[in-house]
Amino acid sequence: MTIKLYCFGESGNAYKAALALELSGLAWEPVKVDFFGGETRTPDYRAQINNLGEAPVMVDGDVRLTQSGVIQDYVSEKSGKFGGKDAAERREILRWVLWDNHKLSSIAGMTRFLMNFLPEDKRPQEVIGFHQGRLAAAYDVLNTHLEGRDWIVGNEITNADMSCCGYLYYPEPFGFDRTAHPNIDAWLGRISQVEGWKAPYDLMPGSPADRA
Secondary structure, eight states: OOEEEEEOTTOHHHHHHHHHHHHHTOOEEEEEOOGGGTGGGSHHHHHHTOTTOOSOEEEETTEEEESHHHHHHHHHHHHSOSSOSSHHHHHHHHHHHHHIIIIIHHHHHHHHHHHHTSOGGGOOHHHHHHHHHHHHHHHHHHHHHTTTOSSSSTTSOOHHHHHHTTTTTOOSOSSOOGGGOHHHHHHHHHHHTSTTOOOHHHHSSOOGGGGO
């Protein structure tokens, strides 16, 4: 049975789930969510797809899951990949997934949205500046952790890597400069060399160009 992932190209959180599915080798297909057209805010979407009104959503037969970290965990359970080699690694992966959700991706996603997907006259510069300060601290944490390491946890790509990279391949400006963080830069390069890797707009339907 083919797994369905409700997603859209602009979403870094959806990218985390899509990338895990793509690299796992499991059969899956994207289902485009018209986020910018308001689909996730409709009663039908909340009743039939996700009562939280969010994407991504994964459907595998009778299994329906939301939240990228949960979907990644399911992909690991089903494929035997990316979840760590033992209990200690699994806990460390979870630690970084939770850190990313709170300190990195949540702030990067909001900052990117405010800077690129709102009309220019409605972009709150003070909020953007505050968020960029928080992001700078998060980049420093990740860059320091990656010193002398190929991967965030263990000796191969895991859900920790696919969570933390979720927003860092997007071309829209939000204050992230790869060249200013050499360990992150090298790590992103390693991820993009993994067989099957694709950039967000190549992996999922939907991009800003569709609305240009």
